[in-house]
Structures are given as C-alpha cells and as structure tokens.
Amino acid sequence: MNILFLKFLFGVMFLTLVFLHLTKKNFLATVAYSIQSLVITIVLFNSFLETNNFYLLLVVFLSLVIKVIIAPIFFTNLIKKHALAFSVSTYFSTPLILIIISILTFIAYSDKFLPLTSIIPNNQALLSIALSVIFMSLFLIINRKGALSQIIGILSLENSILAFIIFAGLEQSPGLQIGVIFNMFIWIIIASVFISMIYKHFGTLNVTSMKNLKD
C-alpha cells in the first residue's frame, strides 16, 4: 500500500483521538472509535495483501465485526438505555487538553524517542504518529471522568498499540491476534454489564462519584 495512504490513515487515527478528547457527546465518541477501528482493519487488510496469509484475513474479518460493528452497537445501546448522551466531565479544560496533546505529540516526535520510532527506519513517521496516539489514548483514560469514555480510551489504546507493533515489525502470529480480538470481545461484553451495574448502583457513570468503593 502506498506510504502516503498509510500516512493518511494514521492521520485519520490521530484526528479521531483528538476528536475523542474534544467531543462532548458519547455517541460521537463511539463513532470516532468505530472510524479508528476501521482504519486499523484497513491496515490489517493491507498486511493480508502483502503476506497472503489467510489467517490474517480472518483477523481482518473479526476486527471488522467486533471492533467496527459490534462494539459501537453495544455502546450505542448503553447510551440509549441509560440516556448517557453527554460526556462533558474532564479533569482539564479544553485549551489545556490541546496543550497537553501538543506536548505529548512533541515528546513522541522528539529525538529522545528515536530508538523506539526508528526500529524500522522506513516507518519512522508512522511509528512516531502511533506513539503519539498511544500517549494520547492514555491521556484520554486519565482525563475523562465517565466510565464509558474511559472504556473507549482503553479500546483506543489497544488500537494504537496494534498500529505501532504492525509497523515496528513486532507483529505476532495471526493466532495470537485472533486471541486478542476474542479477548476484547469478551471484555466489551463484561465492561458493558459492569457499566449497567454501576449505573444501577450509583446512578451515574462518573467515577469520581463512586466514593462507596473506597475504603
């Protein structure tokens, strides 16, 4: 696949992350995650085209079904069920979020991280973006108070790590990837059940309000 197209895809991924940080609506966050997952699926499909490994095609299929379709549907149902349309609770204000995102991107692109981003020199630009997306996903988990946003942050982190390992040459066997996706599938179901239970118990998904869990 053309490197420019790959860069474009990674650019889309980066932007979805920025969008996830800025959006105030849970539904839009779910859509952004879906787009991000679609990007990863395309990248995996590219791997299949290059290797002709049919197991990878299975991975692509599972990724498409679970990450792009099922997971967003689950979240949309949750949003409807508990009327969680808005997700505005963050620890930092929007300008500060943008500043931190810039700093994290700067760190990922800095010379200090060259040993990590130049594992495969041809993919340095892609790896730098992937690293910055990893940092931003972590920051998303930290910054958001809503449990749903945090779950999307974790799933987004998984996507960004996957993007990094594909272009760093650290890709594992398709069997392992299928296992990871299956694991995620189970994880999403469990997380959804937990979210429902948490909402029933606390009447909110704002984690800072769940004081009763503290000792």
Add this chain to the structure above:
Amino acid sequence: MLEIITPSVSFFVLLSIFFIGAISSLIYQKNDSIANFLSSFFSIIGSLCGLFFSVSMIIYGKNLSFIINYPYSSFFKISFHIDLLSAFFIFIISLISLFCSIYGVGYLKHFYKKYSIGVFGFFYNLLIGSLLLVVTASNGIFFLIAWEIMSISSYFLVVYDRYDTDNIKAGFLYLIMTYVGTVFIILSFLFIYKYIGSFEFIDIKSGISLIPLSIKNNIFIFTIIGFGTKAGIIPFHIWLPAAHPAAPSHVSALMSGVMIKTGVYMMIRLFVDILQPIPVWWGILILIIGSISSLLGVLYALTEHDIKRLLAFHSIENIGIILLGLGSALIFYSLNMPELALLGLMASLFHTLNHAIFKSLLFLSAGSVINEMHTRNIEEYGGIIKYMPQTAMFFLIGSMAISALPPFNGFFSEWLTYQALFQGVAQLNLSFQGIFIIAASSLAFTGGLALTCFVKAFGIIFLARPRSTKVSSIKESPLSMRIGMGFLALMSILFGLFSGYTSRLLEKIGKDLSIFKDTNYFTSASFYQGIDIKNSFASVSAPIIFVVLIIIIFAVIFIFTFVINKNQKIKIENTWGCGLNLNKRAEITATGFARSIILVFKGILKPSIQNEVEYHDADSRYLPKSRVITIHVKNIYNYYFYQPLRNIINIISLKTKNIQSGNINAYISYIFISLIIALLSVL
C-alpha cells in the same frame, strides 16, 4: 584414600541424609514417636557424616569446588566451594547438631499430642541442611536461596509452640528483621554484580579491583547490616532475645550456637577473603561494634530474669567478642601486618567454635530445667541442684566456660583475643592504640560481668532453697537429654585441654585463605607447651593449668579433710537465721543480685526503681509488712533507635497514603508518568 572420603558425592550424600530426614518425618507426622525417631535418627547420622567429612577436609587440607549448571539462567549456578574455612563451619554445625539431635530425642516427648513432631522434624532437618548450604555456597543467588531456606525453616521452628502468643510475636519480629537483613544482603550482591558481572564468589574475588572504593564501602555497610542482623550485633539484635527463648530449647541452642555464626562466616568470607584489599576503617568499625555488642550484651543479660533471654543476650556479647578478633585481624592486615592478622582471625574462629559449644550446652541445660519447671523466670527456681544434679553440673561447666575460667575452652579463645588486642596496643602507633585499649578494656569488663552474671544465674537457679513449690516435684532429665548435654560439657573441657592443638589447626584454616598463604605463624602451639605468642610475648598451657588445678583441688580437699577437720566431728544442724524461719524471703533474688551493678551502669541502662511497701497499719506507716522492689531497665536501643525510626516510617507512610486517592484516573496517571520517565531514562 583422600579421593574416597572427600569427593563432591559425599557432600551430596550428606545433604541428602537431612533431606530424607525432613521428608520421612513429615510422611510419618501422624505418629509422633516414629516421626521423632526418623527426624532424630537422620539428623544424628547426617551430623556424624558432617563431622567425618569436615574433619577429613581439615586434616588433609583439601579444597573442593564443583558446579551444577542451571541451563535456564546465565547468572545462577548451583556452585559449591568448600575450603578449610567452610569445612571448619561444617564441623561446628555438625558438632552442635549432633548433640542437639540426641538431646531432642527426649526433649520432644513433651510436645507429643500437642504439636506435630513430623512438621518439627521437617523444619529441623531442613534448617541443618540449609546451614550446610550457606557455608558452602559459592554463588550469590544460590547463597541467597540457601539463606532464605535457613531463615524460613528457623522461623517455623521459632513459632513451633504456637499456642503462646508471645512466640508468634517473637517469630514475626524475627521474620521482619531477617528480611530487613536480607534486603541489605541482596543490595550488596547487586552492587557487586553491577561491576563484576557475575555472582560467582571466585569471579568476584578475581575481579574485585573493578569495584571502585566508594562502592566497596557501600557494600561493606550493607553487608555489616545484613549479616550483622543475623549475627545479632547491636543495634540489629532485637530479634535475638525474643526469638531464641521462643524456640524449643535444642533449636535455641542450634540458633544461638550455629545459625547466628553464619553471619560471622559471611563477614569473614567477604572481608578477609573476597573483598580484599580493604580500607583500615572497616576493621576499626568492626572492632567498635564488637566492643559495644560485647559490653551491652552482657549488661542486658545481667538485668534479665528470663533464663533463655539471659542466654540470648550472652550470645550478643559473644558475637561481640568474636568481632573483636575479626576487627583486629582486618586492621592488622590493612596495616600490612599479616602475622598479627592471622592471630586475630584465629582468635575469632576459636571463639566461634567455643561459643557454639558452651552456649549450646547452656541452652540445653536451661531447656532441661524449663522442661521440668514450665517457666523461664529464674526467680521461681532455686535449690534445683538437689533434684537435677547432673543438669546442674553441666550448667556449671557451661557457665565456667562462658565466663572464661580455665581450664575450659572459653578461657583460651578469650586469651587469644586479648593477645591480638594487646599486640595492637604494643605494635601500632598512638592513633590505633587508643582503639585497641578501648577494645581490650571492653573485653575485660565483659569477662568480669559475664562471670558475675553466671554466678547470679547458677546461684539463683540451682543453689539455696526453692522459691516455688514446683521445685520439689521436678526430676532429672531423661537419658538422651543428659547424653546431649554431657558430651557438650566434655567438649568444653577437651577443647580447653587441647587448645594448643586446636589453635594449630585454626592457624592452618587461616593460612588456607589466599591472603595468608605466605604468612608466617605468630604463635607456636603444641599439646604440652600450649599456645606461645611470638617473641615470648605471652604463653598459656592448658595441660599445666589443668594439672595445677587438679593439684590445688586435691590439696584443698586433703587439707580440709586431714588437717583442719582432723579432730572435728561432723554435726548436721539447721542453718541459724537470726532466730527467724528460713524461707524464700530470706534469699537474695536475681534482681537484688544485679541491683548494685545495674546502678553502677545506670548511665547506660537507665533503670527505674519502683518500691512497693505494704504496712501492717496503713495509717501509721511504721511497721512494714512486705517490701517489693522492681527494677525496670530502659531499652535504650529501642528508645533511641527503633522508636524514632518507627516514627519516621509512620510519617512517611501517612504522606505516602495520600497517593492512594482511590481515583482510577490518578492511578493511571501514575502509570503514565512512570512510563514516560522510564522511557526517557532508558532511551
């Protein structure tokens, strides 16, 4: 012949005997008698094999090294190196284990149906096996594994009598202190690995020049704390007076006589053998620690009423004396006086052996009394000599040996320690003389106070009239217990009588270490001549002392029987007590005995005296009915060291608790920040 008796196979056979003993007693744990038999049988056989193995190694002067490669790790190897120093410690371990195991056959019977004897046998054999591993391991990681097995097995033996909550507390304290010590030992090995790139002792020794002096100094401090905690040096000794009394008596003997010596072994191995050359201040610090430990150890022993705690404090004192020899050896070697260093090391090794013997004897004798009296408080004893005469004799021999009275073994090792210290005063310049004078004075004080303490202990326990009704119902210990004690008492005499020959062997052990290979002897020794210090500086002959003492004893008996009492009839009457009935109130108590000395050292011991007076008429307060004086001694190391340390840790813990906000976002941010810092520092 040599190849037959000292191959590596025989050492594995030796270890496997203890392993079989451990497993078999565990298998038969439902039957106490069989478990006791199996545990004791294998530990006795193993100890005998250990004695044979170590004696043959020392006599033939052979070193043994072998490695079992562990394929999954480059730095972990099961490697052994048994030189004469290791063989000497195997000898001590085997000797004490042998007599403790014989003693244990009878002693364990009072635990039947109460606790599992099989479990005891498992940990007991495991402890002896691990002790052997500790003194033979030649790889840092392997050594730490052996060290941990030793610590854990001894912990389970300390808390064996688990229905007593004090024992559980003592075990907990022991476990904490052990792990504090282990942390420092691990740190020191990691420092060494950083510069040498290997945990093998032989590699460390050959590459020691690669370690910068500042790092070596850190390693020294860490190892002093780590191994000093196990050895029981002040102020890291707090576990010792708590844990030793808690354990069954023959385990106390094994712990006090042998286990704490593993700390001394590693100090000798590291400071004399592996880390050389070393700066002179290392030796000075060890000498100072030795002086403080010996003096404070005996002072605290004097204040004790609990017989086993009293003995435990004497272990601290004797470790101090051992360190006096070691410290002087290190100072002499750093000042390029290897002959004198060998003398110091000899003194240290000799006292290590002697202390193992007489302290085990004392613990076993004390255990026999406790077994009958069911209390450790000596104020409740008195007059026991009438009911347990043999035990009293064994305790007396142990007391005389620990008080360094000739012709028992303790005298000769303390004499050698004095000689090493006196040589420091005689041959070094003014700046070092002061330190050696202080150390020698400390040893002199210690010797005098130890004698006082054992006069008190023996007098209060065995002499005079019983202080409780329990005493009249006690009886002499079973045969196996008396055999165990009797042989140790015999060893106390033999190692005194043959001190010349023993010191010759100790010189040989010292000269086996690479730094003393070309060193001339500073002493000459033989059976008749005893030990002679070079240039006729001093000499002592055990046989001559022995003969003179025998002559004096017979002469005194002769004079009293045939001269003074020749024409006098023996008339047995009750002792006149100024018209009062003689009862326990007329006797001096342990507190009363020690009171004057405690008051002399009140600057250190900080005693508080509580007087409780009961009057016949509370209003007039003229005629006292009874008067109780209680002396409390302030635990100064607790007050000035552990208490402030605990306060600091509490403050830090409270501050650290704030990090635990209960907020998942905060936790993830910690992870994220740590990740960024880790990446920035590594990349």
